[in-house]
Amino acid sequence: ARVVVLVSGSGTNLQALLDAAADPSFGAEIVAVGADRDGIEGLRRAERASVPTFIVRLADHPDRPAWDIALADAVAQHDPDLVVLAGFMKLTGPAFLGLYAGRTLNTHPALSPAFPGMHGPRDALEYGVKITGATLFVVDEGVDTGPIVAQVAVPVLDEDDEDALHERIKTSERRMLVEWVGRLARDGYIVDGRRIVSPPPTS
Numbered sequence: 001a002r003v004v005v006l007v008s009g010s011g012t013n014l015q016a017l018l019d020a021a022a023d024p025s026f027g028a029e030i031v032a033v034g035a036d037r038d039g040i041e042g043l044r045r046a047e048r049a050s051v052p053t054f055i056v057r058l059a060d061h062p063d064r065p066a067w068d069i070a071l072a073d074a075v076a077q078h079d080p081d082l083v084v085l086a087g088f089m090k091l092t093g094p095a096f097l098g099l100y101a102g103r104t105l106n107t108h109p110a111l112s113p114a115f116p117g118m119h120g121p122r123d124a125l126e127y128g129v130k131i132t133g134a135t136l137f138v139v140d141e142g143v144d145t146g147p148i149v150a151q152v153a154v155p156v157l158d159e160d161d162e163d164a165l166h167e168r169i170k171t172s173e174r175r176m177l178v179e180w181v182g183r184l185a186r187d188g189y190i191v192d193g194r195r196i197v198s199p200p201p202t203s
């Protein structure tokens with residue numbers, strides 16, 4: 001399967017996918033990496049792996065709908081089967097979802113439906129939960145609301161600050177992302193309401 005990954009930051013989730021995809025049996029080929037900003041480590045990771053990159057900045061467009069159309073166009077140039085948002089810190093819009101609804105995965109550093117939005121680890125700490133984690137889901141128009149592919153639980157320790165907790169979550173998050181992107185890329189999947197199911201076997 002052809003996969004485009006979108007990033008906004010350090011790109012450690014991207015790196016885990018690039019490393020896994022070095023083995024062709026992984027089933028997912030990272031054909032391009034896109035970002036909404038320049039100068040980020042995520043783009044440098046792609047360059048080091050000789051994967052083509054593109055940047056679609058909100059500031060270069062008159063408004064969000066125009067940015068959304070430009071992002072959809074830029075992704076479509078690479079004709080992906082799957083799009084993975086790996087720490088992409090913007091909501092995709094209707095133009096993007098018009099092309100890639102059902103085929104876009106996102107990872108969120110909390111156990112949905114708890115703590116959606118930009119600050120999953122901070123919100124979990126403030127609430128005082130003892131277990132949080134990460135959620136891989138199929139993107140819909142909401143904020144971290146789409147059908148859940150997989151979740152992994154991570155303990156919150158008494159001495160945690162936001163960074164320590166987020167780093168512990170990310171260690172598990174990367175493993176989950178690699179496992180499931182590979183599996184979905186190899187086997188395909190069907191979104192049936194809120195459930196992700198295997199496609200019927202082809203004879």
Ligand code: GRF
Binds near residue numbers: 010042109
């Ligand atoms: C991940 O925890 C992702 O879920 C969150 O931001 C982090 C991105 O980390 N939204 P990285 O850029 O992959 O290192």
